[in-house]
Amino acid sequence: MTFITAISKEVKFMSDIAKQIQQPKESWLDKLARSLGLASRQDVAMHPFRVIVDKEISDLVRSWRFKILIGIIVLTCVGSLYTALTNIGHAVKPGDPGNAFFFLKLFTISDGTLPSFFVFISFLGPLLGISLGFDAINSEQNKGTLSRVMAQPIHRDYLINAKFMASITVISVMFFALGFLVMGLGLVIIGIPPTPEEFLRIVFFIVLSIFYVALWLNLSILFSVKFRQAATSALAGISVWLFFSIFYNLIVKLIARATMPPEMAPERYIVAHRNFILDLLRLSPSQLFSEATTTLLMPSVRSLGPLTMEQVHGTIPSPLPLGQSLLLVWPQLTAIIAITVVCFALSYVFFMRKEIRSR
Secondary structure (H helix, E strand, C coil), rough: CHHHHHHHHHHCCCHHHHHHHHHHCCCHHHHHHHHHCCCCCCCCCCHHHHHHHHHHHHHHHHHHHHHHHHHHHHHHHHHHHHHHCCCHHHHHHCCCCHHHHCHHHHHHCCCCCCCHHHHHHHHHHHHHHHHCCCCHHHHHHCHHHHHHCCCCCCCCCHHHHHHHHHHHHHHHHHHHHHHHHHHHHHHHEEEEEEEHHHHHHHHHHHHHHHHHHHHHHHHHHHHHCCCCHHHHHHHHHHHHHHHHHCCCCCCCCHHHHHHHCCEEECHHHHHHHHHHHHHHHHHHHHHHHHHHHCCCCCHCHHHHHHHCCCCCCCCCCCCHHHHHHHHHHHHHHHHHCCCCCCHHHHHHHHHHHCCCCCC
């Protein structure tokens, strides 16, 4: 009898150990939540929107197109940084008011062999946005997964909102990482830390770059909703980018040559003509981004339009403070955000009215 009792105790002890092994290990976050009287992550179901966002982020990061694009952007940024570091000594000129913002020259200096950092961002940023959104909806529909996802008990707008949120999260993390990488390498190599105003100017530049890429991302998502084939939406996005990057400037130059006033015309007519041409150029998102980034990274820029001799006379050549630079580029920043919101609103409305059932 004693032997049977001992065996039963041993079996009970081994079963308790097996239960403890099979029980999932509690993380430190769950322990902290339990100590504060909150529910742990295992007790609370994840929101469907968060699940879709996590899945989209995982798909974007693991895709080959993202790896290729991030490799190209990192290589070009490192090349522009190397060019800036090798020519930064020649950029310092005596009496230049921009010498007070020495650290910002890492983002703007170029010797002609490679463009500067912000020029690379303005050129490669639209390609990044188009590549992340051109097949956001139509690829799901062609694979037949869109109707399956929509058959689940989730709201329809969760899908397109999650597509945009996942892409903009990846873009934001990448741009902040690149910006801080350039700042860190510049700090280690030149040994001069950025001032608080320089740091804020770089942060505003990164935020502006994210909005600029989000504009092209929403445009490509709009094409993905409207066109059934991914190749068609990709070609449409690239065509719009090429038009505003190359051909639009040529068209504006032709208009400027055709409407140019005579050489002996009064000054007010010449200034009015230049303002008219500048307004035409500002219809291009790349022109808006170029003006905004130039003003933020070059505090010596005091105006974005032509000035008369009366306006220039008596001015002191000094850099603008950060607040004045932001006021100067506020119309450009507002226009970029407005175009981004309009593109996303159109894609949202078209997707909510789109037939998603398989044909």
